Amino acid sequence: xxxxxxxxxxxxxxxxxxxxxxxxxxxxxxxxxxxxxxxxxxxxxxxxxxxxxxxxxxxxxxxxxxxxxxxxxxxxxxxxxxxxxxxxxxxxxxxxxxxxxxxxxxxxxxxxxxxxxxxxxxxxxxxxxxxxxxxxxxxxxxxxxxxxxxxxxxxxxxxxxxxxxxxxxxxxxxxxxxxxxxxxxxxxxxxxxxxxxxxxxxxxxxxxxxxxxxxxxxxxxxxxxxxxxx
Amino acid sequence: xxxxxxxxxxxxxxxxxxxxxxxxxxxxxxxxxxxxxxxxxxxxxxxxxxxxxxxxxxxxxxxxxxxxxxxxx
Amino acid sequence: xxxxxxxxxxxxxxxxxxxxxxxxxxxxxxxxxxxxxxxxxxxxxxxxxxxxxxxxxxxxxxxxxxxxxxxxxxxxxxxxxxxxxxxxxxxxxxxxxxxxxxxxxxxxxxxxxxxxxxxxxxxxxxxxxxxxxxxxxxxxxxxxxxxxxxxxxxxxxxxxxxxxxxxxxxxxxxxxxxxxxxxxxxxxxxxxxxxxxxxxxxxxxxxxxxxxxxxxxxxxxxxxxxxxxxxxxxxxxxxxxxxxxxxxxxxxxxxxxxxxxxxxxxxxxxxxxxxxxxxxxxxxxxxxxxxxxxxxxxxxxxxxxxxxxxxxxxxxxxxxxxxxxxxxxxxxxxxxxxxxxxxxxxxxxxxxxxxxxxxxxxxxxxxxxxxxxxxxxxxxxxxxxxxxxxxxxxxxxxxxxxxxxxxxxxxxxxxxxxxxxxxxxxxxxxxxxxxxxxxxxxxxxxxxxxxxxxxxxxxxxxxxxxxxxxxxxxxxxxxxxxxxxxxxxxxxx
Numbered sequence: 201x202x203x204x205x206x207x208x209x210x211x212x213x214x215x216x217x218x219x220x221x222x223x224x225x226x227x228x229x230x231x232x233x234x235x236x237x238x239x240x241x242x243x244x245x246x247x248x249x250x251x252x253x254x255x256x257x258x259x260x261x262x263x264x265x266x267x268x269x270x271x272x273x274x275x276x277x278x279x280x281x282x283x284x285x286x287x288x289x290x291x292x293x294x295x296x297x298x299x300x301x302x303x304x305x306x307x308x309x310x311x312x313x314x315x316x317x318x319x320x321x322x323x324x325x326x327x328x329x330x331x332x333x334x335x336x337x338x339x340x341x342x343x344x345x346x347x348x349x350x351x352x353x354x355x356x357x358x359x360x361x362x363x364x365x366x367x368x369x370x371x372x373x374x375x376x377x378x379x380x381x382x383x384x385x386x387x388x389x390x391x392x393x394x395x396x397x398x399x400x401x402x403x404x405x406x407x408x409x410x411x412x413x414x415x416x417x418x419x420x421x422x423x424x425x426x427x428x429x430x
Numbered sequence: 431x432x433x434x435x436x437x438x439x440x441x442x443x444x445x446x447x448x449x450x451x452x453x454x455x456x457x458x459x460x461x462x463x464x465x466x467x468x469x470x471x472x473x474x475x476x477x478x479x480x481x482x483x484x485x486x487x488x489x490x491x492x493x494x495x496x497x498x499x500x501x502x503x
Numbered sequence: 504x505x506x507x508x509x510x511x512x513x514x515x516x517x518x519x520x521x522x523x524x525x526x527x528x529x530x531x532x533x534x535x536x537x538x539x540x541x542x543x544x545x546x547x548x549x550x551x552x553x554x555x556x557x558x559x560x561x562x563x564x565x566x567x568x569x570x571x572x573x574x575x576x577x578x579x580x581x582x583x584x585x586x587x588x589x590x591x592x593x594x595x596x597x598x599x600x601x602x603x604x605x606x607x608x609x610x611x612x613x614x615x616x617x618x619x620x621x622x623x624x625x626x627x628x629x630x631x632x633x634x635x636x637x638x639x640x641x642x643x644x645x646x647x648x649x650x651x652x653x654x655x656x657x658x659x660x661x662x663x664x665x666x667x668x669x670x671x672x673x674x675x676x677x678x679x680x681x682x683x684x685x686x687x688x689x690x691x692x693x694x695x696x697x698x699x700x701x702x703x704x705x706x707x708x709x710x711x712x713x714x715x716x717x718x719x720x721x722x723x724x725x726x727x728x729x730x731x732x733x734x735x736x737x738x739x740x741x742x743x744x745x746x747x748x749x750x751x752x753x754x755x756x757x758x759x760x761x762x763x764x765x766x767x768x769x770x771x772x773x774x775x776x777x778x779x780x781x782x783x784x785x786x787x788x789x790x791x792x793x794x795x796x797x798x799x800x801x802x803x804x805x806x807x808x809x810x811x812x813x814x815x816x817x818x819x820x821x822x823x824x825x826x827x828x829x830x831x832x833x834x835x836x837x838x839x840x841x842x843x844x845x846x847x848x849x850x851x852x853x854x855x856x857x858x859x860x861x862x863x864x865x866x867x868x869x870x871x872x873x874x875x876x877x878x879x880x881x882x883x884x885x886x887x888x889x890x891x892x893x894x895x896x897x898x899x900x901x902x903x904x905x906x907x908x909x910x911x912x913x914x915x916x917x918x919x920x921x922x923x924x925x926x927x928x929x930x931x932x933x934x935x936x937x938x939x940x941x942x943x944x945x946x947x948x949x950x951x952x953x954x955x956x957x958x959x960x961x962x963x964x965x966x967x968x969x970x971x972x973x974x975x976x977x978x979x980x981x982x983x984x985x986x987x988x989x990x991x992x993x994x995x996x
Contacts, residue, residue: 288714348703
């Protein structure tokens with residue numbers, strides 16, 4: 201039997217495939233339904249937050265920052281409560297990262313402010329002496345891609361039934377709703393409202409002018425995203 | 431039976447099955463050598479004698495040979 | 504028809520040899536830039552403020568990994584496939600116009616993909632998943648390239664003269680199947696442009712999996728892409744090139760077959776070790792650890808088999824720099840397949856995960872094992888492909904020692920950096936408070952980052968020597984005839 205396999209490349213390939221595919225089948229498939237249930241208090245992203253998440257991905261922030269707090273005292277002391285599977289239910293893709301050149305950002309929204317991020321993105325070493333993080337000054341000039349963020353919201357709502365416009369239970373027993381705009385124009389208007397609130401806490405005059413003129417710089421979007429990480 | 435149990439059983443039996451196959455394979459490799467059926471070590475020479483006009487370690491059957499030969503002419 | 508005797512046709516092998524060298528230099532050059540950026544952040548602005556977006560660490564980092572994996576390594580795999588494949592099957596590409604056409608198409612499409620990848624990564628178009636950063640249009644092109652390679656493998660096997668498939672062919676087949684399965688599943692995504700009825704960027708997509716599931720699939724891919732890109736095909740190379748160059752048949756062919764099935768069976772289970780202490784189920788994390796340790800057996804089976812192949816022939820290691828490259832490669836293979844399982848032990852992982860020790864592990868594997876073996880393979884192929892001797896043996900020796908020193912500096916500094924940082928992160932003072940702020944654990948790494956950058960630079964210098972040696976071999980080295988090419992490669996002074 202063995203020798204026969206060695207002489208028949210096609211069946212040999214099938215045997216190799218079965219051997220390697222088996223681990224994946226057993227490891228991955230059965231957990232799919234269970235692991236994707238959101239925990240109480242987990243909300244889908246707003247349009248602006250999602251646009252900020254795209255900025256985060258565009259600049260590979262995940263190459264140096266993790267979003268995964270492991271259940272050790274030293275990590276919970278430093279970053280907050282350890283991560284729960286359900287907290288990631290609306291993360292597509294996941295952004296756990298694999299290297300902490302900089303600190304974890306899973307709950308950065310709990311202890312950093314808009315103002316802090318603004319200064320830090322302009323000049324990291326000026327805020328944190330000794331920092332090796334590069335500056336991200338182009339984020340103040342480039343505009344965020346609200347269209348694509350809205351397209352993604354529509355997609356996940358349609359295909360994966362992510363609960364936009366639906367009541368979501370919060371930890372304190374209240375209910376919240378995350379809106380999915382009916383049209384692209386409406387999405388733009390909503391994102392701009394959100395952006396105005398953030399720009400109000402910022403000092404950069406170019407950013408304030410841009411938002412006043414109805415535009416949303418990348419920096420505003422990414423701060424909205426970072427502030428949502430709690 | 432919930433999915434985790436099925437998962438565990440599937441995992442256990444398939445692993446046991448593959449381990450048995452692997453040991454059977456070891457037995458096969460050595461027994462074919464003792465019985466003089468086939469010495470697997472000769473296949474190591476495929477790499478050493480690999481010029482296009484070298485004699486193959488194991489010629490492909492006559493039928494196939496003709497087909498390949500036909501393309502040469 | 505002309506009546507020249509039938510010869511192996513290395514046209515496609517030559518093309519991929521070229522991209523191996525070029526993309527190797529690109530990938531490692533970017534890597535060296537990244538290393539200096541970590542040591543001296545000012546390097547992020549090396550082309551000025553205006554281009555900072557494109558010279559920044561975060562944009563270049565995916566380009567580095569992808570250029571080395573999908574540029575250098577994959578080109579090397581294909582260069583050797585189009586060489587070794589013909590020889591151990593004893594059939595020439597020249598015998599089939601169709602396979603020849605497929606080979607050329609394979610190379611042309613591959614070049615297109617490379618251009619698309621470099622452009623899109625620099626623009627920041629990425630899915631963020633490591634080693635799977637490409638958006639869906641590129642993914643589709645990658646699948647096409649892969650299918651063409653598969654047709655080439657099975658096409659060549661279909662017209663073979665040698666009935667039994669040599670062990671290297673087994674490994675190439677496994678590479679093809681493994682990557683195909685992993686890549687397809689991990690890159691499942693929905694293009695938002697089409698799903699939303701034409702809104703936003705046309706190339707953007709959203710992953711089919713969310714959160715923990717996405718991580719599970721990604722690291723099942725990430726780990727096994729290493730298995731089937733950095734281990735399996737490189738083992739295929741060493742099983743052919745070491746015996747051929749040394750004139751010694753594999754020490755135990757039976758052991759090589761067993762190690763093959765062992766590796767196939769065990770490797771895929773080990774992916775879970777990337778997710779220790781994360782939110783994936785406990786039993787799976789444990790399986791990841793256990794299988795990572797079991798993985799030592801088949802890996803060492805192959806490595807020891809290689810070292811034993813040299814039994815009684817160790818004078819060749821001293822005499823030939825080419826054999827030195829291969830023996831050092833298999834030594835590094837043993838080393839990093841021991842280091843990996845150690846890092847996968849839960850208590851060690853708690854310390855090592857997220858630190859530079861992991862980066863060190865990747866690099867002793869890739870620089871020491873993968874790159875050394877690919878360069879040795881190209882050195883062996885060059886005289887046979889170009890019908891000239893290797894231009895300079897002393898240059899090869901120089902390259903060998905410079906690069907070995909580079910690798911050693913690299914992994915030792917990253918070990919120290921990783922363990923230092925891991926210990927500092929978890930240190931508490933006598934009142935139970937954290938002993939160090941995060942930035943303390945960054946600034947302390949500066950000397951190690953500098954040493955690492957020096958090590959990387961040495962390795963890159965070696966790459967330039969390699970490229971120069973190959974170029975001279977191709978263009979101006981002494982011509983040799985068939986009789987000199989039987990075993991050890993001819994080399995000039």
